[in-house]
Amino acid sequence: MTAIRLHPDNRRIDAPAEMASFLDDEGLVYRNWDVSKLRGELRDNYALTEAEKAEILATFEGDLETLKAEGGYVTADIVVLWEKTPDLETLLDKFRREHHHTEDEVRFVIDGHGIFTIRGRSGCYFDVRVDPGDLITVPAGTRHWFTLAEDRQIKCIRLFQDPAGWAAIY
Numbered sequence: 343m344t345a346i347r348l349h350p351d352n353r354r355i356d357a358p359a360e361m362a363s364f365l366d367d368e369g370l371v372y373r374n375w376d377v378s379k380l381r382g383e384l385r386d387n388y389a390l391t392e393a394e395k396a397e398i399l400a401t402f403e404g405d406l407e408t409l410k411a412e413g414g415y416v417t418a419d420i421v422v423l424w425e426k427t428p429d430l431e432t433l434l435d436k437f438r439r440e441h442h443h444t445e446d447e448v449r450f451v452i453d454g455h456g457i458f459t460i461r462g463r464s465g466c467y468f469d470v471r472v473d474p475g476d477l478i479t480v481p482a483g484t485r486h487w488f489t490l491a492e493d494r495q496i497k498c499i500r501l502f503q504d505p506a507g508w509a510a511i512y
């Protein structure tokens with residue numbers, strides 16, 4: 343389960359209903375999908391083969407198709423950040439700089455943890471901690487940055503409206 347921390351006063355929101363309503367007011371989509379549908383090796387293993395990636399995507403095909411129809415997403419893939427990711431520190435340095443994208447940033451967490459820091463509509467920043475089962479969409483144009491949590495690894499499904507246009511604008 344995710345949790346939200348508001349920067350101005352460190353207030354935490356972790357009651358599911360309050361969290362959902364806060365994220366909805368900020369224009370973020372939040373869902374929780376059942377990761378226990380995946381066999382354990384697909385969750386724990388970070389060195390996935392192409393066949394295993396396809397199996398993960400196939401397991402969530404129904405949920406993904408619904409979300410694609412709702413948000414105009416056309417492709418999905420799997421992204422992994424862990425100790426063996428080449429140039430992990432360089433990548434994290436990039437992700438930790440405030441940026442936005444011209445399309446939504448959609449992440450469904452299969453394993454591991456991460457923290458999105460998002461500039462809210464009022465200009466105040468808040469952290470959204472994402473855990474396995476959490477799906478979040480950061481809308482196009484929303485300023486944000488991302489970092490890993492204490493376990494320093496995450497495995498996610500990403501969805502794209504236009505894979506050719508995916509870039510960070512700092």
Ligand SMILES: [Fe+2]
Nearest residue numbers: 441443447510
């Ligand atoms: Fe981003």
